[in-house]
Amino acid sequence: MTALKIVDDYKIYMGDSHQLTFEQQGKKTEVKVKQCFPWSQPNEFLSLRDEKGNEVFLIEDLKELDVLTRLTVEEYLKTAEFVMKIEKVLHIEEDVELREYTVLTGQGKRIFHTKLEDWPEFLPDGSILIEDLAGDIFKIDDVSLLDPISQKNLSPYVH
Amino acid sequence: MENLNRKQQFIKTHLRQEGGLPKEVKTLLEKMEVDPRIELYGLSDLNENLLFHEAWVVLTKKNLFIVKRDEDSLKIEVRVPLERISDIIENSSLSCSTLICLTSNDLPPVATWRFTQRQKIIMGHLKYVIEEKIKNAEFQMDEGSDADEEYADSVLKPVLEAQNSVSTDKKQALWRLLAYLLPYRKELIYGTVGAVLTTAVSLVPAYVSGYLIDKVVKPFQDGTLSVNEASTTAWILVGALSATYILREFFVWLRLNKMSILGEKVARDLRDELYAHLQTLSMDFYSKKQTGSIITRVSSDTDRIWDFVAFGVVEVGIALITLSGLSAVLISMDWKLGLIMTVPVPVLLYAIYRHGEGMKRLFLKAWRKWSDLTDVLSDTIPGVQVVKAFNQEEREKKRFSDRNGIIMDEFNNIHKAWTGFWPVLMMGIHVIVIGVWAFATPRLIAGPTEAHYLSAGTFVSFLLYLTMFSQPIEVIGQVARMLNRALSSAYRIFEVLDTNPTIRDIDNPVKIEKVEGRIQFNNVSFSYDGVRKILKGVNFDVKPGEMIGLVGTSGGGKSTITKLIARFYDIDGGEILIDGHNIKSLDLGSYRRQVGMVLQDPYLFHGTILDNIGYGVPGVSRKEVIEAAKVANAHNFIGKLPHGYDTVVGERGHTLSGGERQRVSIARAILANPRVLILDEATSAVDTETERNIQEALDRLIEGRTVFAVAHRLSTLRKANRIFVIDNGEIVERGTHEELLSKEEGEYRKLHRMQQEMSEFFAL
Numbered sequence: 072m073t074a075l076k077i078v079d080d081y082k083i084y085m086g087d088s089h090q091l092t093f094e095q096q097g098k099k100t101e102v103k104v105k106q107c108f109p110w111s112q113p114n115e116f117l118s119l120r121d122e123k124g125n126e127v128f129l130i131e132d133l134k135e136l137d138v139l140t141r142l143t144v145e146e147y148l149k150t151a152e153f154v155m156k157i158e159k160v161l162h163i164e165e166d167v168e169l170r171e172y173t174v175l176t177g178q179g180k181r182i183f184h185t186k187l188e189d190w191p192e193f194l195p196d197g198s199i200l201i202e203d204l205a206g207d208i209f210k211i212d213d214v215s216l217l218d219p220i221s222q223k224n225l226s227p228y229v230h
Numbered sequence: 231m232e233n234l235n236r237k238q239q240f241i242k243t244h245l246r247q248e249g250g251l252p253k254e255v256k257t258l259l260e261k262m263e264v265d266p267r268i269e270l271y272g273l274s275d276l277n278e279n280l281l282f283h284e285a286w287v288v289l290t291k292k293n294l295f296i297v298k299r300d301e302d303s304l305k306i307e308v309r310v311p312l313e314r315i316s317d318i319i320e321n322s323s324l325s326c327s328t329l330i331c332l333t334s335n336d337l338p339p340v341a342t343w344r345f346t347q348r349q350k351i352i353m354g355h356l357k358y359v360i361e362e363k364i365k366n367a368e369f370q371m372d373e374g375s376d377a378d379e380e381y382a383d384s385v386l387k388p389v390l391e392a393q394n395s396v397s398t399d400k401k402q403a404l405w406r407l408l409a410y411l412l413p414y415r416k417e418l419i420y421g422t423v424g425a426v427l428t429t430a431v432s433l434v435p436a437y438v439s440g441y442l443i444d445k446v447v448k449p450f451q452d453g454t455l456s457v458n459e460a461s462t463t464a465w466i467l468v469g470a471l472s473a474t475y476i477l478r479e480f481f482v483w484l485r486l487n488k489m490s491i492l493g494e495k496v497a498r499d500l501r502d503e504l505y506a507h508l509q510t511l512s513m514d515f516y517s518k519k520q521t522g523s524i525i526t527r528v529s530s531d532t533d534r535i536w537d538f539v540a541f542g543v544v545e546v547g548i549a550l551i552t553l554s555g556l557s558a559v560l561i562s563m564d565w566k567l568g569l570i571m572t573v574p575v576p577v578l579l580y581a582i583y584r585h586g587e588g589m590k591r592l593f594l595k596a597w598r599k600w601s602d603l604t605d606v607l608s609d610t611i612p613g614v615q616v617v618k619a620f621n622q623e624e625r626e627k628k629r630f631s632d633r634n635g636i637i638m639d640e641f642n643n644i645h646k647a648w649t650g651f652w653p654v655l656m657m658g659i660h661v662i663v664i665g666v667w668a669f670a671t672p673r674l675i676a677g678p679t680e681a682h683y684l685s686a687g688t689f690v691s692f693l694l695y696l697t698m699f700s701q702p703i704e705v706i707g708q709v710a711r712m713l714n715r716a717l718s719s720a721y722r723i724f725e726v727l728d729t730n731p732t733i734r735d736i737d738n739p740v741k742i743e744k745v746e747g748r749i750q751f752n753n754v755s756f757s758y759d760g761v762r763k764i765l766k767g768v769n770f771d772v773k774p775g776e777m778i779g780l781v782g783t784s785g786g787g788k789s790t791i792t793k794l795i796a797r798f799y800d801i802d803g804g805e806i807l808i809d810g811h812n813i814k815s816l817d818l819g820s821y822r823r824q825v826g827m828v829l830q831d832p833y834l835f836h837g838t839i840l841d842n843i844g845y846g847v848p849g850v851s852r853k854e855v856i857e858a859a860k861v862a863n864a865h866n867f868i869g870k871l872p873h874g875y876d877t878v879v880g881e882r883g884h885t886l887s888g889g890e891r892q893r894v895s896i897a898r899a900i901l902a903n904p905r906v907l908i909l910d911e912a913t914s915a916v917d918t919e920t921e922r923n924i925q926e927a928l929d930r931l932i933e934g935r936t937v938f939a940v941a942h943r944l945s946t947l948r949k950a951n952r953i954f955v956i957d958n959g960e961i962v963e964r965g966t967h968e969e970l971l972s973k974e975e976g977e978y979r980k981l982h983r984m985q986q987e988m989s990e991f992f993a994l
Binding site: 090103109155168169177178184186190203204205206226227230 | 245280319344347
């Protein structure tokens with residue numbers, strides 16, 4: 072058991088089998104956390120769902136949790152909200168029906184594809200999301216902070 | 231094997247990652263395993279710190295391994311006997327999923343691995359097989375399954391669905407495309423000759439003009455040629471010029487006419503071949519490709535090919551011939567002036583290329599903004615009722631207007647770029663002209679005896695040739711775009727043509743003139759994706775004329791059984807016998823003619839009701855159509871339509887209600903007189919009154935045939951001789967309605983009770 076904290080009448084902790092567990096009135100449920108607003112308000116309205124996807128509890132704001140529980144949930148979210156952050160755009164090439172991006176991410180170099188008609192998406196905070204054909208998501212927090220070559224490569228797709 | 235190598239190469243080329251399990255891993259496992267057959271494997275490409283790494287998760291008959299690359303070598307990091315695994319849990323998130331293997335719920339996991347979405351399909355298969363092995367230790371993958379194929383297919387699936395599987399060698403595709411011209415050598419030769427002669431003849435007027443000045447005008451002005459001689463020669467030359475122009479236009483006609491017709495013939499051949507091939511392809515092809523994408527291949531892709539054949543092939547040739555011909559003529563006439571004019575050509579070509587690249591980027595931007603605008607249209611036009619209901623017209627107008635304004639800005643940028651470029655390019659050509667003038671003027675005013683003397687006629691020829699330079703340069707600048715468009719269409723067409731139908735007749739198939747209708751499933755197993763079994767060892771023996779009801783939960787495998795009876799797919803294990811013959815040995819065409827289907831959402835073709843009812847029996851009489859419609863309870867409503875049986879129904883029969891379409895489809899099935907009939911939820915989408923009408927029609931239809939009826943409403947199966955309850959790919963109960971109801975804890979009884987309670991509830 073890595074974290075345990077009683078918050079009002081419920082507990083959220085990481086169980087022995089490394090599953091996030093929600094406990095209320097002695098009833099333990101292994102849960103997954105679903106962010107209701109993963110891009111616009113990632114730390115608010117976190118829905119705890121059981122294995123069938125039914126909500127068992129709604130955390131309105133991470134701040135309302137005590138420190139240990141918050142850390143536990145935050146640790147869980149690290150994987151849950153993981154997307155690959157693009158640090159450099161090395162090359163973009165248009166091939167038959169596909170657009171091929173060669174990028175450097177925080178995880179390492181990656182080549183991915185989108186359809187020609189699929190464009191990067193802008194989030195309200197100005198950051199950019201690109202979803203590849205397999206469903207992996209790549210994020211650029213701020214295009215203006217990229218190096219000049221990356222900016223030039225990206226220019227037709229984001230400006 | 232060749233196919234696998236191609237896929238693995240594709241993964242390496244397009245995804246720049248290993249195409250399959252490295253040989254070292256196989257060697258490592260062979261050393262450790264008693265049974266080293268690898269059943270399935272996947273790549274865990276994220277480590278615990280969510281950084282890329284390479285760890286192979288490998289499933290053998292008895293063990294699960296994780297083999298991780300450390301520096302340059304691969305090491306076995308985890309080995310878990312499958313019998314110890316009690317549960318496998320998946321945590322999925324945006325771009326990272328985790329699989330956790332447990333041996334007990336109160337012990338730490340024995341294996342945990344993370345992966346991106348790219349590996350999700352194969353990891354899903356791995357999870358499924360482990361779960362099956364947990365449930366049943368004897369569970370095994372099919373003998374025919376191949377771990378390398380499974381891995382390559384799953385990783386490539388999203389790319390191949392979006393693109394195509396043949397776009398690997400552009401040169402090969404181009405040659406293959408050009409091979410379609412060969413049957414029309416005559417047109418091709420005429421077209422090419424027309425093109426070459428057009429170019430050759432186009433060079434003549436400039437030469438004749440120079441000749442006229444040098445050999446007629448100048449000598450006449452100098453007094454060395456008499457009026458009569460000058461006049462005669464001048465008229466001959468004017469006549470020659472006229473003949474040249476007439477010839478030129480004739481050759482232009484010859485080229486355009488022959489090549490356009492040739493292009494149409496090639497496009498027709500491709501369309502015919504493509505459509506004929508599409509008809510042979512099995513259902514698995516259609517389930518992988520979107521309808522729109524297939525239609526585009528037959529329509530606009532073949533049209534693009536026409537464009538390329540009619541204009542592209544020859545235009546490029548002409549441009550190259552014109553440029554080299556011009557250069558040769560100019561240099562041979564006066565090599566110094568010739569060089570002044572030809573040396574800058576590569577610079578101009580490069581400038582056009584650079585401009586083309588810049589324009590490509592601008593067009594990309596404009597395309598993206600255009601797609602933003604069409605998004606608004608495709609949102610609001612179909613959803614106009616919602617916009618009006620919520621009084622959001624002003625907001626939508628503003629949204630459209632904002633995006634419309636952005637588009638105008640983008641296109642203005644494009645216009646700025648090209649309107650700025652072409653005057654500059656022309657300025658470059660003018661600079662060459664000025665250079666030619668500057669170089670030529672001292673020579674023009676020099677005496678005819680001086681070595682560097684240049685005649686006025688030669689100079690005029692040069693100036694006229696110069697005007698011919700810009701067009702071929704422009705065409706060459708567009709070659710890449712034209713070629714890419716044609717090749718992308720060719721790839722899409724060849725992909726279909728290269729797909730082999732998975733369901734094919736064997737050599738010398740058995741042709742059953744009249745199917746009796748005995749259908750046996752012996753230990754039949756089947757999966758759509760090669761891993762997840764939809765049917766697991768299904769057995770039954772249905773006598774001719776028997777009606778079988780198939781009930782059970784959604785996704786249990788009911789419809790799959792009916793698709794296998796119609797042989798839309800081939801099974802993975804066991805055998806299906808039709809009148810004692812293996813279904814794979816039957817002549818597909820003659821067998822399918824004797825299998826009829828009435829589906830939940832019947833499909834009516836664009837055409838009259840008469841055409842639709844008679845679809846399966848070409849040449850059927852009107853009397854027979856009416857009789858079939860009467861049996862199907864359709865005659866009455868058809869008679870009420872203003873155009874009766876001549877009523878044209880829409881693309882999907884939308885002018886008729888669901889119940890009416892269903893009765894037309896039943897009439898169609900009655901007329902086709904199938905020996906085996908499949909009813910798949912035939913009455914589920916209609917109201918009670920209509921259901922009764924349809925049910926009556928169906929009751930008449932099923933007489934004397936072997937029938938499989940899939941139904942959720944058990945009341946529709948009252949005539950069934952036997953009912954099979956299907957759950958999770960197995961027949962869990964079978965028997966008559968009464969026998970199944972008598973089973974205290976039976977699934978059928980549960981279903982029946984629930985439906986009864988529902989109808990009692992609504993009756994209240």
